[in-house]
Amino acid sequence: MALGFIKKVFTFGKDKPSGAAPAEEAQDAPASDESLQQIGEEQTAVDQMSQDAAENPLPEQEGVSPRPADHDEAPESSSDADATIKLEVPEAMPPVGEEEHAGLAEPALPKGFTLGTTATERVPDEPVQKLSWFQRLRTGLFRTSSQLTGQITALFTKRKLDEDTLQDLEDLLIQADLGVETAMCIADTLSSERYGKDVTGEDVARIMASEITKVLKPVARPLELDLSHKPHVILVVGVNGTGKTTTIGKLAAKLSGSGLKVMLAAGDTFRAAAIEQLKIWADRTGSTFIGTKLGADAAGLAYEAFEKAKAEKSDVLIIDTAGRLQNKTELMAELEKIVRVLGKLDPNAPHTVLQTLDATTGQNAMAQVEIFRNIAGVNGLVMTKLDGTARGGILVAIAAKHRLPVYFIGVGEGIDDLEPFEADDFANAIAGLGS
Numbered sequence: 001m002a003l004g005f006i007k008k009v010f011t012f013g014k015d016k017p018s019g020a021a022p023a024e025e026a027q028d029a030p031a032s033d034e035s036l037q038q039i040g041e042e043q044t045a046v047d048q049m050s051q052d053a054a055e056n057p058l059p060e061q062e063g064v065s066p067r068p069a070d071h072d073e074a075p076e077s078s079s080d081a082d083a084t085i086k087l088e089v090p091e092a093m094p095p096v097g098e099e100e101h102a103g104l105a106e107p108a109l110p111k112g113f114t115l116g117t118t119a120t121e122r123v124p125d126e127p128v129q130k131l132s133w134f135q136r137l138r139t140g141l142f143r144t145s146s147q148l149t150g151q152i153t154a155l156f157t158k159r160k161l162d163e164d165t166l167q168d169l170e171d172l173l174i175q176a177d178l179g180v181e182t183a184m185c186i187a188d189t190l191s192s193e194r195y196g197k198d199v200t201g202e203d204v205a206r207i208m209a210s211e212i213t214k215v216l217k218p219v220a221r222p223l224e225l226d227l228s229h230k231p232h233v234i235l236v237v238g239v240n241g242t243g244k245t246t247t248i249g250k251l252a253a254k255l256s257g258s259g260l261k262v263m264l265a266a267g268d269t270f271r272a273a274a275i276e277q278l279k280i281w282a283d284r285t286g287s288t289f290i291g292t293k294l295g296a297d298a299a300g301l302a303y304e305a306f307e308k309a310k311a312e313k314s315d316v317l318i319i320d321t322a323g324r325l326q327n328k329t330e331l332m333a334e335l336e337k338i339v340r341v342l343g344k345l346d347p348n349a350p351h352t353v354l355q356t357l358d359a360t361t362g363q364n365a366m367a368q369v370e371i372f373r374n375i376a377g378v379n380g381l382v383m384t385k386l387d388g389t390a391r392g393g394i395l396v397a398i399a400a401k402h403r404l405p406v407y408f409i410g411v412g413e414g415i416d417d418l419e420p421f422e423a424d425d426f427a428n429a430i431a432g433l434g435s
Contacts, residue, residue, distance in 0.1 A: 148176045148393075149432040153201035161199045166191055169204070177362050178212070178430075179397025186211045209431035212396055216406070216423035219399045223380060223407040226351060231263065231309040231317040233342060235350035237335060237376050239368055240323030242356040243384035245274060247410065248318050249281030250418035256285045260315040265305035266291035267298045267338065270322040278320055284415070288314065298322065299337045306345045319350070332375050339376055353378045354407070357395075359386045365394050369402055383421075384410040393430060 151172050159165055166187045173183035190199070190207050225232045234251070236244045248264060256262045264282045266289070268274035275291045282289035290308055292301045302319055309317040321335060342349040355378040357365045372378045381404050383395050399406060406421040428434065 146432070148172065148430070149201060149205060152204045156199045156201060156204065159199075161190065161194045161197060165199075173208075177393035177397055179393075179400050181400045182211060182215055182396050185214075205431040205433055209427045209433050212427035212430060213423050215396055215400050216421075216426060219403060219406045220421045220423040221405045221407070222420060223352060223405075225316065227260075227315055229346070229348070229351075231306070231314045232352070233306065233346070233350040234316065234318045234352045234354060235321065235338070235342070235376065236318065236354045236356065237321050237372055237378065238323065238356035239358075242323070242358040243410065244268075244323065244356050245277050245281070245320055246413060247354075247356050247382055247384060247408075247418065248278065248320055249285065250410070250415055251318060251408075252281060252285040252287045253415050254418075255316055256287055261313070262287040263305065263309045263312070263314040263317045264289050265301060265317060265319040267301050267305075267319045268322040269294060269296045269298050269301065274320065274322070288312065298334060299341045302338045303341050303345065306342060306349070332371070336375050350377075352380055354380050354382055356382045356384050357398075359383050359392050359395070362394055366398055366401070369398055369404070373402070373404070378404065380405045380407050382406075382408045382410070382418075386411045392426070395426070396430070 152169065155165060155168055155172065169190070170183045170187045173186055174180055178186075186204075186208050189211055190204060193207070194203060236248055238244050245268065252262050252264055262285070264278055264287050266275040266278045268278075269292060272294060275294065279289050279291060281287075288309075290301070290305045292304075298321065305317060305319060319338070321338065322331070339350065339353075353376050355369065355372050355376075357368065359365075361368075369378065369381070381395075381398070383392070383406065386392055386409055395406065395409075398404070408418050409421050409426070410418045
């Protein structure tokens, strides 16, 4: 038999501690004849295996030590009636070392997965730092500023300021939608300071920011509300997709947040989702909402909204209108009708006519202002979508030509992404300068 053979050793009887045994043990029932017979057969088998092992000892092998004699001997105790089995378990297999692991093949994982070495503790995410207003504005005007400043830097590399470079500079500024008047002012100022001298991109950026600020300062004004006559009616107009409804929601948030009672009227009865969209904004901002069915008369809704706002003593009534292409005569006539109806209720109404302008439209925005000003009497602007793809230079050209107040600019869809227009910030962002 092998040295590592696992032996069953029977010890008949229970090892009792010294002293009197409990009464229950003293009264154990005698073993049955069948149990005694089974125990005897098992003992005979063990004795036979022990005799075989003694007659045929295993030869000693190199590196293998014989088992000590005391481990090979069976216990002397063999007279008790009960049997206790003691099982000798071989030592546990030692853990596989790094050498053994190195030879194991790694499982083939599907594409997109990899095996990690050790589990690492997850590092908590750092709090996201919200960009400042100027940082968001500069990001929104990045396309305009980066293209313009890059071209200007290339223009003045290794060149002195002369008539040719001044003409090239004016062309670049006009292509950036800054307008002919502003481009000429920048070129004239640069000529008076640096003519015949070396010019850097920083020189041009500084002068450009200064001249743009001069154009925008007069139009950067707050929206004035006359609350002595309630409600103050704000009519929001503009072509399709310029962000009228979203702008109304943002304005309502600012006004209601300051404690004013605001009513929103869904005058865009032509777009399927416009009524529901404005209703959501009213709920979010705590404003009163008034709407009608799709396709209803927008002028009739404006009349009803004014009467209700006056009865409920609302401070501000903001009326949404359907997006109209400025070249559609019949649609523009409908807008003109809304203005006439409001004028019959209050000679000064609508008190403010806000036009939303999409910053991505470029020169087309100039034509929009001209037509809406003639039809609806626009007296203030909101520039929207200055959020990364803008051509915001057109606002400078519009300000220089129409002198209309620019009340707000928007750089995103969030409720806080509409801020009062600041001339210095806007000019510095276009010129690529810091705040």
